[in-house]
Amino acid sequence: MTPEPPPPPSSGTPSSGDEFDFSALVAEHNQTAASKKPQGRRVKEDFENTPSIVSNSRDRASASRWWRLGYPAVVGTLLVIVIPALVFIGLRVILDSSDGQLIKRVTDPAAPGYEAVVEKTPTAIGAVLAADGTLDSAVVFALTSDSSGGVLLIPGSLGIPTNFGMFPLTEVWKADGIDAVAGGVGRVLNLNFTEKFTLNPSDWATLIGPYAPISFNIPDAVRDSKDAVVFPKGTVSLKGEQITSFLTSKSAKDNDLNRLLRNELFWKAWLAKVKSGSAAFPVTTASGVGRFVASVARGQLSISSLPVVPVAAGSPLPGGGPMSMAQEAAALDAVAAIVPFPDGAPGARPRIRVLDGTGKLSNGINAAIMLNAAGGQVDVVGNAKSFGQSTTQIIYFDGTPEATAQKMRNALTMGELVESKQSNSGADMTVILGEDFLAKFGPTSGSAGLSSSSSSSSVASTSSTTARK
Missing domain, CATH: 1.20.5 (Single alpha-helices involved in coiled-coils or other helix-helix interfaces)
Known part of the structure; x- marks a missing residue:
């Protein structure tokens, strides 16, 4: 509030002791x-x-x-x-305020009306560079929980949609480095990354140092661009300065699919050494590659390559060079395997609120993972305002296509679609789980296999606000 300025002194009336106006x-x-x-x-x-x-x-x-x-x-x-x-x-x-909507704070996870914001699974993407500074491949990391995580290898030939058509990831790298790689892979996987970094050839000596040599068996020889054998078939023992050559060497006869299988063997052997070794990790574990490698190596680990199919020669897709494409279903499955609670780019995933309408489904955690695996993004879990819901409902709000709601229904294999004419700035749809879901998946489905300390299943707040349906 801006105060009114004092009125100017009127004639014959003093405004102060010495400012009388004559x-x-x-x-x-x-x-x-x-x-x-x-x-x-x-x-x-x-x-x-x-x-x-x-x-x-x-x-x-x-x-x-x-x-x-x-x-x-x-x-x-x-x-x-x-x-x-x-x-x-x-x-x-x-x-x-109690106008329009009663705001009720519920702190008991077992009580009706409890809701909590889901913490998203921490993720990162690393760009693996060749000796000449070009991009060879990318690596996606996910910290599923304090005791488990995953690594997903991405080929450099992966086709990335751009405003100018499809281009391989190696070409996208040339446009804007790691930012372009993170954005491009994020569009393909419908995923935002918590962190991003590059793995330069000079980094490997430091990263591998305490654990060298890294020994494992390879089914085929590694050849360079002149088809000369760099690493023979059988057992290899790698030192830090050899890692870049092992990961990025390829002959004209090689393809990215074969090289990714070879790279999987390296990542499994290295992370096993990190887990069993007594030495401290050689770089900071507060962020970057140190945080993710040291964390995923500690517990249960999943390492895989993104399923892709090569683009046929002579394809009308622009970009030049060899290119491979990720199929949507395969990409979703690959992400769901290591990222149970993804954070998608705006508009890429429908935002979902999951509520347990029975009181026996642990705030709907298991259903939330199922919906995320189908391409959704569950931001809130909790309980309905009352229990006794007989039929699962998928309530989709104004602006959300029915086809999107149907896709989520298919993921749950059940449910009644309910169209709401109301808009909801916090979610695209609300799923209320009923007795039919309980009957099919059981009362323990909400917490099965999930640790209470899991970052994927934990919540950012133990109190929340009831939202209007």
């Missing part, structure tokens, strides 16, 4: 005197009246300084005091 009185006096006295004496009288005019000018200058300096200072001080008070009062009004 201008009106002086003007009246001079006019009366001039009408009574001869013309020849006006110069002298004007001269005699000069001190009054000067005094008036000083008064006006003083007032001007007040408006230029004093008034802004007063207003600024008041704003500093008033604005925080108004914000605080406004927030309290919003939080305590």
Whole structure:
């Protein structure tokens, strides 16, 4: 609230002890005197009246300084005091308001009306570079929980949709480095990455150092671009300076699918060494590659390659060079295997709220994983406002296509589609699980195989607000 400025002093009324304005009185006096006295004496009288005019000018200058300096200072001080008070009062009004919708805070996970925000599975993408600085492949990491994680290998030939058509990931790298790689792979997998980094040839000596040599068997020889054998078939023992050559060497007869299988063997052998080794990980484990490698190596680990199919030679797709394509269903399955609670790009995944309508499904966690695996993004889990829901309902809000809701219904294998004309800025649909879901999947489905410390199944808050359906 901006205070009203003080009124300027009126004639004959002092605004302060020394700012009485005589201008009106002086003007009246001079006019009366001039009408009574001869013309020849006006110069002298004007001269005699000069001190009054000067005094008036000083008064006006003083007032001007007040408006230029004093008034802004007063207003600024008041704003500093008033604005925080108004914000605080406004927030309290919003939080305590009962108009339109009763806000009820429920802190018991077993009680009706409980809801909590799901913590998304931490993910990262690393760009594996060849000796000449070009992109060879990419690696996706996921921390499924404190005791499990996953690694998904991405071929450099993966076709990435762009505004100019499909281009292999290796070409996308040239456009904007790791940012372009993260964005491109994210579009294919419908996934946002928590972190992104590059794995340069010079990094491997440090990363592998405490665990060298990394020994394992390879089914085929590794050849370079001249078809010369770099690593023979059988057992290989790799030191840090050999990693880039092993991962990126390829002959004209090689394809990315064969190389990814070879790279899987390396990642499994290295992470096994990290898990069994007693040495501290050689780089920081607070973020970056250290955080994800050290974490996924500690527990149950899944390592796989993204399923792709080669694009036939002579394909009309632009971009040039060999290219492979990920099929949507295969990509979703690959992500779901290591990322139970994904964070998708805006609009890429329908935002879903899952509520247990029976009181026996552990806030619907298991159903949430099923929906995420089908391409959804569950942001909130919890309980319905009351239990005893007989039939599972998929309520989709205004602006959400029925086909999207049907896809989620297919993932659950059951449910009644309910169209709502209301818009909901927090979700595209709400799924209320009923007795039919309980009968098919059982009362223990919500927590089966999930640790209470799991980042994929934990929630960011144990209290929440009931939302309007």
